[in-house]
Amino acid sequence: MTNVIEAEQRSFMTGNEVVAWAALAAGAEFMYGYPITPQNEIMHYWTRLAPKFKRGFLQTEDELSAGFATLGGVMAGRKSFCATAGPGNVLMQEPISMAEMMRIPAVWFIQQRGGPSTATVIYSQQETRLTCLGGNGEGNRLVYSTASHQEVFDYAIKAFNNAWNYRFPTFVLGDGYQAKMREAVTLYDPAQRGIELHGTSRMLGRSSKQLDGQQVRHYRNTFNIEEELYETLMQHIADWDHMAEEVVEWAWEGDEEPDLLLVAHGVVSRAVYAAYEHLKSAGYNVAYFRPITLRPFPVAALQRAAGRCRQLLVAESAYGQLLSLVRDSLYGKTCAPIEGLLRPGLGITEELVVEWAQRLLARVG
C-alpha cells in the first residue's frame, strides 16, 4: 500500500478533510456512502484521494444500503468505513444493529446536524443518544466524541484499530462545526509513531485452505429461540464490558471539592474548558469534566469528579442527551443539583458558559 503521509506535516484543514486523510492513514480501503451535509467533504476528499492511493469508493442509492454495503465490504475482508449525519444516521441504525449482532467491525464517522428529521444542515449535538444507544439492541458500540481536528485524526486511527480489535461497530462522533471549521493539525503516518495497524481478513468465502485450521464461523443476525439469543447476547455484553474497561477515556481538571463542576462533550467542551480557565483565573473554585468515550461512558471517573462537588452544570447543544447520561452515572452518588445549559441545535460560547456558571456560583457563595 502506498505510503499516505511521507513525513509529519502541519496542515491547515477542515475537519471533514482530516477524516478522509485519517481514514487513508489508518489503512481504510473502501468507503461506502450517500451524500448528506455536513459530512459531504469527507466523500469529496476521499473520492479525490482514493484513486491516488488505490482505495475504493461506492455511492449507494441511500444510507440504508451504504450502511449494509460497508458491512459487506468488511465481511469480504476490506477495511471499510462510512460517514453520515442526521437522518442518515437514523437510517443507518439498522445496519449498525446488524454489525452489533454479527460482531462486524466497521467504523462510522458522524457529523451531527440539527434534528429531528431533516432539520438543519450544519450543527447540533442531538445525535448523542442515537449514536450511543440507537438500534434495537443494547448499545454494544464504541463511541468517541472528538473536540479538535487533531483528535479527529488521532481517534480515527484509534477507532479503526479498536473496531477490529474488539469487533464492535465504532464511531467517531463529530458535528458540523468540527466538519467545517478550519484549524492546524499534524498529519502523521501511524507506523512512524509506533502505532501498529490492525489487519483484516475475510469473514466469508474462505476456502478450506484459507481457513488454515480455524473453525468455520456462523454469522447470524437471526435466532430461532429466545434462549439462544440470550446466550449469544450475554457473551457480547461480557465482551463489551471487558472492552469498556480498556477503552474508556475522559478528561478532568480542577479542584476535587469544587463549588461547580462543568461537564460537556465534543466541540462544546472547548467552550466549557475556556470558561473553566476563565473562572479559575477569576478565583472561583471550579472543575471541568469531559467524557471522551460516550459509550462506554466514564461512569466511575465522573463519580469521582462529582463526588464532592456542590453543584454541576452540563452544557450541550441538545436538550438533555448528555445530561441524562450524567444523571444515570451519578444516581445515588451525589446530592448536588445538576443544572443543564441546553441549546438544541445552537452553538455554545465561552461567554455563555461563564454567565451561567457565575449565576450558579453566586447561589452557593
Place this chain on the structure above:
Amino acid sequence: MVERVEAFVGEYAAGKSEVAINRALALRQQGKQVTLVDLDLVEPTFTLRPLKHQLEGQGLNVIAWETAQTFGLGEAGMQLHPQARSAMLRTGHLVCDVGYGVFGSEVLNLVEGALACPHLGVYLVVNTTRPMTSSVDLILEEAKLFNPLHGLLNNTHLGAETTVELVQRGAQIVQVAANELNLPVIATPALAEIAQQMDGYDVCGNPVWPLRRYLQTAFW
C-alpha cells in the same frame, strides 16, 4: 457599469472569503465604491451572511443572504441571491467571493456580463499548508480547474501558528507555480502582525496585503 471585477477562486478552505472581504475593504479605504458578492452556491448562507451587517457598516455594498431572508428555504440546494445577477449594473469595483465546487470560475457566468468585463481578474487563492495544494505540481493540478485565470495569491498560513518563514516558503512555491502557468502572483495576503514584519513585499518581490480575520467571528 462596474469598472473592474476581481474574483477570488480556489480550493475549499483556501481562504477565498477572508481574502475577498479584506480586498473589498482595502479598495473601500482607497475611496472606491465596492460591492462584495457572495457567489458561494455550495454553502450560500455560511460565509458572508453572519458578517453582512458588519461589512455594510464599514462602507461596503454586500450582496449576500441575510439570516431572515433564508428562513423557510430549508436545504434547497443552490441559491443565488437575485441581486448578484445584475451586479454589473452597479458602479465602482465588484469583488466576488466564489465558493468551491465542480464549476470552478464558471460560476461567474451567473453575474451577467462579468466574464466580458475588460478589467476582469480571476485570482487563485493558494494556501500551501493545505495537503491538496502543498507542492508546485499540486497547485498546477488545482489551477486546471479554473478558466479564465489571471493570477495567483499566496495565502499560506496556519491560523494562529503562522510565521513569517512559513509565509515566505509558501511565496516561493506559489511563485514557481505561477511561472509555470505564465501568470503573475498578485499578492501575498498575510495576517496584519505577520505583514508588519515583511516590509510590504514577500521574498519574491510580490506585494503583501495585510489581513484581518473576519470569519473567525462568523458564528453560524
